[in-house]
Every structure is written in C-alpha cells, then in structure tokens.
Amino acid sequence: MNDAQQAALGVGAEKAFENYLEMGELRVQRCTKCFRYQFYPRRFCVDCGGQKLEWERVSGYGFVYSSSVVRRRESNGGDYNISIIELDEGCRMMSQVVDISPEQVEIGMKVKCIVERHEGSMRVCFRPARTNKSVRVGEYDR
Amino acid sequence: MTDKLRGSAAIVGVGLAGIGEAHGFSHLELLEEAARNALSEAGLTFADVDGLFTSNLVNFFPTLTVGEYLGIHPSYVDGSNLGGSSFLHYALSAAVALETGLCDVALICYGSNARSAAGRHTTAAEMPKYEAPFNPRMPAVAYALATARHMHQYGTTREHLAHAALSARQWAQLNPVAYKRDATSLDEILGSRMFCDPLTVRDACLVTDGAGAVVMVSARRAKEFAKKPVYLLGVGEAQWHRQISSMPDLTVTAATESGARAFRMAKVSRQDVDVIQLYDAFTINVILFLEDLGFCPKGDGGPFIADGLIAPGGALPVNTNGGGLSCVHPGMYGVFTMVEIAMQLRQEAGCRQIPGAEVGLCHGNGGTLSSQVTAVFGTGSTL
Numbered sequence: 001m002n003d004a005q006q007a008a009l010g011v012g013a014e015k016a017f018e019n020y021l022e023m024g025e026l027r028v029q030r031c032t033k034c035f036r037y038q039f040y041p042r043r044f045c046v047d048c049g050g051q052k053l054e055w056e057r058v059s060g061y062g063f064v065y066s067s068s069v070v071r072r073r074e075s076n077g078g079d080y081n082i083s084i085i086e087l088d089e090g091c092r093m094m095s096q097v098v099d100i101s102p103e104q105v106e107i108g109m110k111v112k113c114i115v116e117r118h119e120g121s122m123r124v125c126f127r128p129a130r131t132n133k134s135v136r137v138g139e140y141d142r
Numbered sequence: 143m144t145d146k147l148r149g150s151a152a153i154v155g156v157g158l159a160g161i162g163e164a165h166g167f168s169h170l171e172l173l174e175e176a177a178r179n180a181l182s183e184a185g186l187t188f189a190d191v192d193g194l195f196t197s198n199l200v201n202f203f204p205t206l207t208v209g210e211y212l213g214i215h216p217s218y219v220d221g222s223n224l225g226g227s228s229f230l231h232y233a234l235s236a237a238v239a240l241e242t243g244l245c246d247v248a249l250i251c252y253g254s255n256a257r258s259a260a261g262r263h264t265t266a267a268e269m270p271k272y273e274a275p276f277n278p279r280m281p282a283v284a285y286a287l288a289t290a291r292h293m294h295q296y297g298t299t300r301e302h303l304a305h306a307a308l309s310a311r312q313w314a315q316l317n318p319v320a321y322k323r324d325a326t327s328l329d330e331i332l333g334s335r336m337f338c339d340p341l342t343v344r345d346a347c348l349v350t351d352g353a354g355a356v357v358m359v360s361a362r363r364a365k366e367f368a369k370k371p372v373y374l375l376g377v378g379e380a381q382w383h384r385q386i387s388s389m390p391d392l393t394v395t396a397a398t399e400s401g402a403r404a405f406r407m408a409k410v411s412r413q414d415v416d417v418i419q420l421y422d423a424f425t426i427n428v429i430l431f432l433e434d435l436g437f438c439p440k441g442d443g444g445p446f447i448a449d450g451l452i453a454p455g456g457a458l459p460v461n462t463n464g465g466g467l468s469c470v471h472p473g474m475y476g477v478f479t480m481v482e483i484a485m486q487l488r489q490e491a492g493c494r495q496i497p498g499a500e501v502g503l504c505h506g507n508g509g510t511l512s513s514q515v516t517a518v519f520g521t522g523s524t525l
Contacts, residue, residue, distance in 0.1 A: 014271075039272075040271070040272045040388075065291070065392070066287040066288070066290045066291040066294070066392055067287070067290055068283050068286035068287050068290060068338055068339050068340075068341075069336075069338070069339040070277075070278070070279045070283060070337075070338055071335075071336060071337045071338065071339070080277075082276055082278045082279075082283050082286075082287070083287075084287055084386070084387050084392070092387060092388075093272065093387055094272065094273045094276055094278065094385075094386070094387040095276060096276050103339070107290065107291065107294045108294075118275060119275075121275070123275040123276070
C-alpha cells in the first residue's frame with residue numbers, strides 16, 4: 001500500500017484531507033456515482049447521497065470567484081486578501097491569493113494552488129497562474 | 143396547514159428599550175424593559191406569558207436565562223439560533239404554538255448591550271473549520287465577497303451601495319429614537335474609510351445597545367386588546383448554507399424561497415406591499431433582498447435604490463425606522479423589523495408614517511446571508 005492509500009485508511013474524510021495536505025497534496029473527493037467533485041470533505045456525496053468517493057489529485061488550477069481586501073493596521077500585519085476560489089474541477093473553497101498585493105487580485109483571475117504550513121497546520125493558498133495552458137493533472141507546485 | 147396559519151395570530155403589543163447607548167445596563171435589564179413595554183401595550187404582565195421566544199449572542203441557554211430572569215414559567219419555548227433572522231422564525235413558531243394551543247401569550251424578545259459593553263459585536267459563533275485558516279473578518283468579509291461578485295456580474299457600483307446607506311439615514315432623521323440622525327451626503331458616505339473592500343464603514347450596520355419585544359396572541363382573542371391587531375398573514379423560511387464559501391451563488395440568497403413561501407401563504411402580491419423592513423446588516427443586503435423577494439429583477443437592485451424608490455417619499459418605503467444602518471443594530475436585528483412594521487400598520491409611526499399602510503413585509507437574515515425568513519403582516523382589513 002502506498003502513502004496516498006494509507007492517508008485515507010481508517011480515518012474520516014476530514015482527517016484524510018489533512019493527511020494529504022501533510023504530504024503536500026491537495027486532493028479533492030469525487031463521487032463515483034455522480035462524478036461530481038466536492039469541497040469540503042464529507043463521508044458522503046452531498047449532491048447525490050452516494051457513499052463511495054475517491055480522493056483525486058486535482059490540477060490545482062482555478063479562478064477567483066470573488067475577492068476582498070481585509071484592511072488591517074501595518075503593526076498587526078497589514079492588509080490581506082480573502083478570496084473564494086473555484087477549482088477547475090468545479091468546487092469552491094475559501095482561500096488567500098498570495099504573491100501579489102491584495103488589491104491586485106481580480107475576479108476571474110487564473111490561479112494555482114500552493115500547499116503551505118501556516119500556524120502549525122497545512123492550508124491551501126493560491127498564487128496567480130503564470131500560464132493559461134493546461135497542465136498534466138496532478139502536476140502542481142508544492 | 144399553511145392556509146390555516148394565515149391570519150391565525152396577531153401582534154398586540156410591541157416595545158423598545160435602550161436604543162443607541164444604554165450605559166450601565168445589562169442585556170437582560172434592557173430586554174426586560176422592552177418586554178414590559180410590549181406587554182403593557184396589551185394590558186398584560188409577565189405572569190400572563192406562557193410562550194417564550196428568545197436568543198442572543200451571549201447566553202448558551204437563552205430561553206432558560208431569560209425565562210428565569212423574567213420570572214416566567216412558559217409551557218412552550220423556542221430558542222433556535224438562526225442568527226438575526228431568529229425573531230422572524232419565532233413569529234412562525236409562535237403562530238404554530240398559538241394555533242395548536244401550546245401557549246396563549248407569546249413573547250418574542252431580544253436585548254443587547256453590545257455598544258456599551260464591548261463597543262463591537264462579539265459572538266459565541268464558531269469560525270467554520272475550512273474558513274478559519276485564512277482569518278476572514280466575519281461577518282464583514284462574507285458580505286464584501288457577495289458585494290464584489292454582484293458588482294462583477296451586474297455592474298452594481300459603490301454609488302448604488304451608498305444610496306442604501308443614505309436612504310437609511312434619511313429615514314432615521316424622521317425617527318426620534320434612531321441612533322444616527324445627523325445629516326449626511328452621498329459624497330460623505332462614498333468618502334468613508336474602506337475596511338473590507340469594496341465595503342466602507344458606512345456600508346456596515348451600527349454597533350448599538352438596544353432591546354425589542356413583540357407580544358403575539360391568537361387572532362381569536364386579538365381584538366380584546368387595546369392596540370389594533372397586526373395579523374401575521376404569511377411567513378416562509380429557507381436556508382442553503384452556513385459558511386459563505388458554501389453559498390451556491392453569491393448573488394442569489396435563499397430569500398428567493400422564503401419570500402415565495404411567505405407570499406404564497408399570505409395570498410398577497412408584491413404590489414400589495416405598502417412598507418418593507420429588511421435586515422440591512424450591510425448595504426448589499428438591501429439590493430439582494432429587494433431582488434430576491436421579487437421587488438425588482440436580479441441585478442437591478444442598485445439602480446432601483448439609486449432612483450430613490452426606497453427613501454422617504456419613494457414608491458416602496460424600506461426600513462422606515464432607519465434600519466440597522468442608522469437606527470439600531472445590537473448584534474441581532476430581526477425583532478426590530480417587526481416592531482417597526484407594527485408601528486406602521488397601526489398608523490403610529492409619527493412623521494415617518496406611510497399613510498394608510500395595510501400590508502407590511504419583514505425580512506430577516508441570519509449568519510452570513512445564510513438563514514432567510516420572510517414574514518408578511520396585515521391590518522384587519524387584509525384578512
């Protein structure tokens with residue numbers, strides 16, 4: 001059994017997602033019955049009720065569905081971005097677009113995921129995608 | 143069953159207390175004063191109350207804490223926490239309880255000293271697990287994201303939003319108890335500090351103290367009381383998400399469903415509505431709810447309010463007390479929509495009175511555009 005199979009073995013969907021992030025991988029559940037991707041992780045498909053879901057390595061590409069700049073004093077860390085990202089696979093998640101100033105983030109902007117450690121646990125942020133050309137599924141930045 | 147509920151219950155008393163700043167008073171003391179005011183309109187006392195409907199942001203067991211404080215021993219309670227819309231939900235819950243005989247006198251009440259105690263809105267609500275790692279400033283960020291998306295899809299502008307704030311202030315200037323009554327202008331609102339793009343501090347509701355209460359009884363005995371009964375004609379609820387990242391479409395709220403349900407039960411049309419009170423936690427709420435409740439097409443909410451239609455003198459008066467933006471917002475606003483609609487339908491709203499108002503709509507919002515509850519009220523002539 002490889003590490004990826006091990007990550008989801010004997011644990012709930014939430015823990016499995018965390019285990020994948022610890023391995024540096026963004027994996028998203030896909031229902032084997034209706035084939036929809038879902039986020040956040042659940043033990044069943046919230047669309048069709050199916051109970052068999054697979055953990056797919058997604059492209060990591062998506063676009064900014066909406067975005068805001070939280071204004072914060074410089075002494076407290078300064079302004080930061082909050083966005084909702086829609087993955088190319090169709091599901092959405094809250095995240096932060098980094099690598100550019102928060103005001104430069106625009107709705108519709110193509111972005112690519114970064115799995116990073118933040119305050120002791122792993123989280124998925126995004127940065128502007130350098131290219132629009134499609135990449136091999138599963139090939140993404142660590 | 144929903145047909146049976148139409149007009150089955152009525153508001154026979156409303157009360158307010160501590161609107162704005164009430165230094166030195168606890169939330170329970172303010173709640174008690176508002177509840178006493180509402181009951182005294184109906185010639186009732188706490189001893190008459192056998193249905194208690196309340197929640198707040200500080201008590202984990204709100205019906206127990208409030209019931210004990212008021213010294214009442216209710217036979218029916220509802221402390222469901224849907225956020226600020228809870229109090230509109232209680233109108234439905236109370237109507238069912240009154241119709242089925244579970245209680246005879248329903249007291250819907252809320253009190254908060256958010257402003258004098260903390261100076262900001264504090265809440266026991268947990269941060270959703272998959273949003274927490276990004277430290278979103280809630281609830282403002284959620285409404286900012288909805289606003290940004292609405293602007294992107296429909297061309298809504300900062301000026302449109304500012305008109306919602308301006309209209310609220312113009313109404314507040316006609317309401318002697320409103321907290322913010324000083325004159326303002328569109329330019330002043332537009333020039334205010336951005337705190338969660340594209341929202342400025344003037345797009346956000348106030349942080350005030352305040353309490354509100356509503357007494358409801360069965361329509362069968364509503365005419366026994368001193369005040370003209372304000373009948374609950376229809377009510378509908380809907381919810382699709384809890385956290386903003388799970389909202390199916392940031393530009394469409396579940397008010398599309400709650401409103402349709404309320405109108406179906408009430409058997410009135412949009413054109414029949416004389417006055418509207420809706421939960422304006424942020425200026426985008428006004429736009430979203432006018433669209434989703436069917437008062438204008440999706441995407442037209444901005445131009446609709448910029449035309450002055452909801453301001454004093456407009457064809458569709460909205461938030462005649464000044465709303466959460468300029469009158470009162472002590473954390474959960476829902477109950478205040480019903481207090482103001484009762485004042486309007488009783489023709490007691492003073493210089494902000496909508497002449498001859500007979501049908502009024504209240505809309506409550508809870509969470510981050512999450513829970514939506516719509517209630518339609520009418521005078522005796524609408525039964």
